[in-house]
Amino acid sequence: MRVPLEWLAEYCDPGWEPERLAERLAMTGTEVERVTRAGTPSADGFVIGHVSSVDAHPDADRLSVCVVDTGGGERTIVCGAPNVAAGQTVPVALPGAVLPDGTKLRKAKLRGVESDGMILSETEIELGEDADGIIVLDGQGAPAPGTPLGEVIPLSQAVLELEVTSNRSDCLAIFGVAREVHAVTGAELAPEPWAEDAPAEGEGALEDLASVTVEVPGLCPRFTARVFTDVSVGPSPLWLRARLIAAGQRPINNVVDITNYVMLLCGQPLHAFDLDEVPGGELTIRAAAAGEKLTTLDGVERELDAGAVLVCDREGPSAIAGIMGGRRSEVSEATTRVLLEVATWNGVNILRTSRRLGLRSEASARFEKQLHPALTMRAQHLASRLLVELAGARLVPGTIDVSAGEPEPRVVSLRVPRVEALIGMEVDGETCAERLESLGFGVKLRKAKGGEIAATVPLERDSDVRREADLIEEVARLGDLDKTLPSTLPSAPTVGGLSREQRLRRRAEDVLRGLGADEIVGWSFADAALGDRLRLPEDDPRRRLVSLGNPLSGEQSAMRATLLGSLLDAARLNLSRGAERVTLYESGRVHLVESGAAAVLGRHPAPVSEPHRLGLLASGAPARSWRGEGAPVDFFAVKGLLEALCAQLGAEVEVEAAPEPFLSPGRSAAIVLAPLDDEGARGDPVAAGWIGEVHPLVARSWDLESAAGFELDSGALIAAAGAGRERYEDVTTFPPVHEDLAVVLPDEVSARELRERVLEAGGELLVSARIFDLYRGDQVGEGRRSLALQLAFRAPDRTLTDEEVAGRREAITAAIGEVGGSLRE
Amino acid sequence: MVERIEQIEREAAEQIAAASGSAELEELRVTHLGRKAELTGILRGIAELPADQRGPVGKRGNEARQRLEALISERAAELDSAELESRLASDAVDVTLPGAPAPPVGHPHLISRTRRRIEDIMVGLGYRVLEGPExxxxxxxxxxxxxxxxxxxxxxxxxxxxxxxxxxxxxxxxxxxxxxxxxxxxxxxxxxxxxxLRTHTSPMQVRAMEAQEPPIFVVVPGKVYRRDSDATHSPMFNQVEGLAVAEDITLADLQGTLLEMLRGIFGEGREARMRPHFFPFTEPSVEFDVSCFACDGSGSLADGSRCGLCKGVGWIEVGGAGMVDPNVFGFVADGGYDPDRVQGFAFGMGVERIAMLRYGVPDLRRFLDNDVRMLEQFS
Known part of the structure; x- marks a missing residue:
């Protein structure tokens, strides 16, 4: 909302600098986006001039050489306007004056004749769009030459650009802002400008000229109409145009300008019809039929749905109610009779229709906030007076008023002690009453026990102030909160903290960082084509994404179901920007179509499942150092990271070969974790993610030579984590016995299977079995390999005897034999 | 005979002291204490000596032998040590070379670092951390x-x-x-x-209240989404929500809580202020600001120029807050949130905005680049 200070000052003028007023408004709830100036940056250098003579320019057909009296004497000004004539009173910019575009006017030679100033047209001082001729200020009481122009027409107006919150439709009106300024500065408020109506001197009976039928009273609680005759349509006076322009409206003609002016002043939109273009003067307000079409004032043909409301005449729709008028009956130069509509519409419906049409207007922005029906007559009064005064119109007596009944003014009670109870600072009853009164509330202070105020809500605040809490807000916001409110802390009776899951997730992130990975935060959005790039088969359930009904772009049309896309994107970006290698991790959510997988707080389940995951991706060249190249960035490099991660959280992790479409065959596995219950017992292992080398075709799609990574469900990791659940175990009284074992094994038997067999055969006494060497070669033969294990045997209650260990070793040897392996001699 | 022993001892001691290497020392040990050594011969021949000499010669000979043995091992230790030192000296490295292999160093993302900071401050104030559906x-x-x-x-x-x-x-x-x-x-x-897609973290206010009776003190960090994308708007960003409800929580408590939180984030000495505003789910509603940490709230820098961070205002907008609207309690009234019996506050703020202010990041979009050259600036 643009509020020209010159206009505001007519109703409330604290005499403050605009910046000070802006600051005060901001601290009481009305944000001021900026303070700007409409028109010229300054009024200096602009004066009234009197044209003494006009002669043709010797060297230019279209220029005239004028002698102009500007008070301090006469000066020569070259002018290009066709309408300049001797005897005119005109606005003049003297050398040194600064024009709205910032140009500083200088003396200049125009085709050899020096011009000592400029006679102004409307466009040059942003008063209008008429660039063809100069402004002529003739007529009664023409100001004397040399009078500062700023005293005659508004120049260089300060404009407050308010950011009005959606509850304050009253501040979408100059008078509403004036009331607010009155309340926050204490400056006097002028009487309401709509108090007085225009004299009704038009001829004819209203009922013969116009009639209104409202078919949808629920959507149109009130419709008022007046008729004006003898209207002469023409340009508005300069002062009115200046105010409209400063407020951001384009002047059109006096009738339309008056409707805009009144809307800006009192917040109630109006619409003027050319009565002669409304056949029979009959208007019907009805719901639109689906698909019905109408060309609005902006020249666009609009297709409506059944929810929209139309103002129609016998020939069809002539306006979209509350949003925009139609072309057919708009006021033109030829108009002599005007039907002035001021109505109240259903705000929810206006909002819905304007959203659906993608059409917002000054009118709809006000109607959608639900105006009070009583505001209509305010606007009728104001507009009638202006039409009579400025357009020579005569008001036909009476008002057509189709109303569903006006609601009683709302009365809300305020228990004074509740103010202190809610804001934490005492405000006495008198102060509460004063503040509410300054905001236009009718106030009755009942001196009952503790004090209670009955506040009658101003009509323009009707939809905003409904409850005690709303009154407390009004009282609080005028109370210099920033200076007076104490800062206290609640006596929190709860103990704060992170949940175990949150703590362990943080630990996991810290571990990954400690292992050298950089954290990324990827987009939650995914491209629907990601499934193709990841080579997912058509029937892969991971192709089914949670998708958006109104995405910003195809690349962000769905929600990701894997972290891999984000990791690959980040890897590509960094390698293309010169990084030699990256190890990236993300700790974030994916969004899966299955509902109800994860427990979510609240009465209603979450629509989708959003598990948290830990993803890691490494790509690029092995690390270089002066001691030689590091290990390659491959499956085992990332498996080492996975194992370290799990070990740090006390989780036992296994992987088992499993294909993934986006991983290299043979270097692709499922991560398996066994959840741990509260007693420390491990449950059945569950699949918790994937690990592997990215398929070369997938890597290529992201311009990567190779990459390896994993994606792990955080919930499964934390369920398997022993961290925080450990118990002390005695390891010093009975030390373990260590033995190394070299096993020759067919290639088909995995290391994991070997280890499991060994652990099973070793029984309770075998507390660990770690693979520490791998050998292939002639000595073990084709299709076989040798794996070395370090075994540790221990009993918690005794020192093991050689016989006991030997017995276990025999059992282990036998178990190895069962899978085709043998001890290597 | 005793004189001879003493002479051998004297000469041998000199030679041992002069020995320059462990090999030479070993030779001397063989020469003087070996089976063919003179001293060994003397001691072996004691039985053949006259009875009155046996005692003195045996005693003196054994003394000499023991002393030489001690001298040799002492000298051996000296020589070992010297040889070790010289070997070490020749094995010196350029200590200014970088460590190798260099363990890689990972970095946190600024968003999670900032989010954790806020969580930690609020946990310290007695809040629990909740997350909710996006x-x-x-x-x-x-x-x-x-x-x-x-x-x-x-x-x-x-x-x-x-x-x-x-x-x-x-x-x-x-x-x-x-x-x-x-x-x-x-x-x-x-x-x-x-x-x-949730447009704010506030939905968790209601879910949290459905799940837990008052008093409740929770913060909710998380991603939120708005259909808006330009230099100052990202369709995805992060917020932290706070909710405190009990019987007697006031707007003054909100201000005090915001003050503690903002000091925790931006440093001691910062001030907080609240400006009235409007949000549908709080009443009264405010926006809250922190005093500018670049100019200490003065609006101008040490050289007198206008502070660029706060645009000369001295305050920086951080987020929105207010007292929970009674209508919101109305939706959870059967869970113990009778609007006539409980009251509380809620606040929300953008994590990216705080990170931008705190670390001088000029553009919101940089957070989603994930450029490691940016990540590596923050440890």
Whole structure:
């Protein structure tokens, strides 16, 4: 909302600098986006001039050489306007004056004749769009030459650009802002400008000229109409145009300008019809039929749905109610009779229709906030007076008023002690009453026990102030909160903290960082084509994404179901920007179509499942150092990271070969974790993610030579984590016995299977079995390999005897034999 | 004979002291203490000596032998040590070479670092941390936060809607049930608008209150989404929500809490201020600012120029807050939140905005680049 200070000052003028007023408004709830100036940056250098003579320019057909009296004497000004004539009173910019575009006017030679100033047209001082001729200020009481122009027409107006919150439709009106300024500065408020109506001197009976039928009273609680005759349509006076322009409206003609002016002043939109273009003067307000079409004032043909409301005449729709008028009956130069509509519409419906049409207007922005029906007559009064005064119109007596009944003014009670109870600072009853009164509330202070105020809500605040809490807000916001409110802390009776899951997730992130990975935060959005790039088969359930009904772009049309896309994107970006290698991790959510997988707080389940995951991706060249190249960035490099991660959280992790479409065959596995219950017992292992080398075709799609990574469900990791659940175990009284074992094994038997067999055969006494060497070669033969294990045997209650260990070793040897392996001699 | 022993001892001691290497020392040991050594011979021949000499010669000979043995081992230790030192000296390295292999160093993302910082501050103030759904019901994102269907405040947030066809039947039925239970107008919500990407972390206020009776003190960090993308708006960003409800929590408590939090984030000595504002789910509502840490709230820098961070105002806007609107309590009244009995505050703020202010990041979009050259600036 643009509020020209010159206009505001007519109703409330604290005499403050605009910046000070802006600051005060901001601290009481009305944000001021900026303070700007409409028109010229300054009024200096602009004066009234009197044209003494006009002669043709010797060297230019279209220029005239004028002698102009500007008070301090006469000066020569070259002018290009066709309408300049001797005897005119005109606005003049003297050398040194600064024009709205910032140009500083200088003396200049125009085709050899020096011009000592400029006679102004409307466009040059942003008063209008008429660039063809100069402004002529003739007529009664023409100001004397040399009078500062700023005293005659508004120049260089300060404009407050308010950011009005959606509850304050009253501040979408100059008078509403004036009331607010009155309340926050204490400056006097002028009487309401709509108090007085225009004299009704038009001829004819209203009922013969116009009639209104409202078919949808629920959507149109009130419709008022007046008729004006003898209207002469023409340009508005300069002062009115200046105010409209400063407020951001384009002047059109006096009738339309008056409707805009009144809307800006009192917040109630109006619409003027050319009565002669409304056949029979009959208007019907009805719901639109689906698909019905109408060309609005902006020249666009609009297709409506059944929810929209139309103002129609016998020939069809002539306006979209509350949003925009139609072309057919708009006021033109030829108009002599005007039907002035001021109505109240259903705000929810206006909002819905304007959203659906993608059409917002000054009118709809006000109607959608639900105006009070009583505001209509305010606007009728104001507009009638202006039409009579400025357009020579005569008001036909009476008002057509189709109303569903006006609601009683709302009365809300305020228990004074509740103010202190809610804001934490005492405000006495008198102060509460004063503040509410300054905001236009009718106030009755009942001196009952503790004090209670009955506040009658101003009509323009009707939809905003409904409850005690709303009154407390009004009282609080005028109370210099920033200076007076104490800062206290609640006596929190709860103990704060992170949940175990949150703590362990943080630990996991810290571990990954400690292992050298950089954290990324990827987009939650995914491209629907990601499934193709990841080579997912058509029937892969991971192709089914949670998708958006109104995405910003195809690349962000769905929600990701894997972290891999984000990791690959980040890897590509960094390698293309010169990084030699990256190890990236993300700790974030994916969004899966299955509902109800994860427990979510609240009465209603979450629509989708959003598990948290830990993803890691490494790509690029092995690390270089002066001691030689590091290990390659491959499956085992990332498996080492996975194992370290799990070990740090006390989780036992296994992987088992499993294909993934986006991983290299043979270097692709499922991560398996066994959840741990509260007693420390491990449950059945569950699949918790994937690990592997990215398929070369997938890597290529992201311009990567190779990459390896994993994606792990955080919930499964934390369920398997022993961290925080450990118990002390005695390891010093009975030390373990260590033995190394070299096993020759067919290639088909995995290391994991070997280890499991060994652990099973070793029984309770075998507390660990770690693979520490791998050998292939002639000595073990084709299709076989040798794996070395370090075994540790221990009993918690005794020192093991050689016989006991030997017995276990025999059992282990036998178990190895069962899978085709043998001890290597 | 005794004289001879003493002479041998004297000469041998000199030679041992002069020995320059362990090999030479070994030779001397053989020469003087070996089986063929003179001293060994003397001691071996004691029995053949006259009786009166046997005692003195034996005693003296053994003394000499013991002394030489001691001298040799002493000298051996000296020589070992010297040889070790000289070997070490010749094995010196250039200590200024970098460590190798260099363990890689990972870096946190600024968003998670900032988020953790806020969480930690609030945990210290007695709050628990909750997370909630990002794909959320319209009911929680709007209706139960006092944005009834058709409310203009819904317009101010450009909402992403989730296509009903991409959800399960069960999810859509549950979403419909929630909307129908949301009072007037809920039933009119079309399927296309039942499920949204949450536009703020505030829906968790309602979920948290449904799940726990007052008193409740929680913060909710997480991603939020708005259909808006330009230099100052990202369609995805992070917020932290705070909610405190008990019987006697006041606006002054909100101000004190914000002050503690902002000092924790931006440093001791910062001040907080609240400006009245409007949000549908709080009443009264405020926006809150922190005093500028670049100019210490003065609006101008040491050289007198205007502070660029706060644009000369001395204050920087951080987020929105207010006292929980009674209508919001109305949606959870049967869970112990009788609006006449409990009251509390809620606040929300953008994590990116705080990180931008705190670390001087000029553009919101840099956070989603994930450029390691940026990540590596922050440890």
């Amino acid at each position: 794909v959320e019901l319209d009911y929680y994102n709007f209706t139960a936060l006092n944005h009834p269907p058709g409310h203009p405040a819904r317009m101010s947030q450009d909402t992403f809607y989730v296509a009903p066809g991409s959800l399960t039947q069960a999810a859509m039925s549950a979403a419909r049930a929630a909307a129908d239970g949301g009072g007037e107008g809920g039933a009119a919500t079309p399927d296309e608008e039942l499920v949204v």
